[in-house]
Amino acid sequence: MYMPHSCNPLEKVFYRPIDAAIRWCNLMAFESQILESAKDCPAILPTTFPQWPCLHANTEKIFDAVRNHELPFGVFGVTVAPGTPIDCRLLTIRHTDLKWWMFHHYPDQRPAFLFGKLPAENEQISFGTYLRLRADRDALEVALKHSDAALREILEELTAIGLERESLRALVKTQGKLSERSETG
Numbered sequence: 001m002y003m004p005h006s007c008n009p010l011e012k013v014f015y016r017p018i019d020a021a022i023r024w025c026n027l028m029a030f031e032s033q034i035l036e037s038a039k040d041c042p043a044i045l046p047t048t049f050p051q052w053p054c055l056h057a058n059t060e061k062i063f064d065a066v067r068n069h070e071l072p073f074g075v076f077g078v079t080v081a082p083g084t085p086i087d088c089r090l091l092t093i094r095h096t097d098l099k100w101w102m103f104h105h106y107p108d109q110r111p112a113f114l115f116g117k118l119p120a121e122n123e124q125i126s127f128g129t130y131l132r133l134r135a136d137r138d139a140l141e142v143a144l145k146h147s148d149a150a151l152r153e154i155l156e157e158l159t160a161i162g163l164e165r166e167s168l169r170a171l172v173k174t175q176g177k178l179s180e181r182s183e184t185g
Contacts, residue, residue: 008112010113011095014074014092014093014094015093017042017066017091018034018035018038020058021058022035023111024058024111025052025054025055026111027052027055030052039089045059070101073097074091074094076092079094099115
């Protein structure tokens with residue numbers, strides 16, 4: 001059976017830097033307009049789209065990571081050796097490489113196209129479920145406190161028994177062998 005939410009519609013196998021920046025900035029509604037304007041020269045982004053400064057900044061972050069060998073790159077999704085000269089319009093970054101780079105260099109950012117929805121967006125529980133879980137947790141805490149108290153009591157008894165045993169051994173050493181009457185008493 002097909003699960004409609006089994007894949008992320010924004011996710012691709014590889015991205016051009018501008019594609020990744022559009023997704024990173026959550027500007028998918030304007031993707032065709034941005035791509036048409038900046039297809040040959042991403043440097044015009046700040047003047048063409050001043051209302052989205054993150055678009056240019058994130059594109060530059062990706063290009064900077066490529067230039068500084070922090071982010072593997074390729075052509076049409078096929079990774080090439082660092083330093084391989086390629087036309088910047090053909091430069092691509094694999095999804096997995098971009099995700100790794102983002103995770104390590106921008107850990108506070110989790111764009112949905114790379115990381116999916118945040119757990120809070122994926123699951124919500126009702127207030128009734130929360131109250132039941134809270135009551136269960138409170139009951140478990142009470143049971144744990146009782147168990148801790150019982151364990152402490154048992155440990156104290158064991159310690160007392162051990163001390164008594166040691167006292168008897170010391171007595172045997174100082175007194176010699178116990179009589180039959182002492183052993184049974």
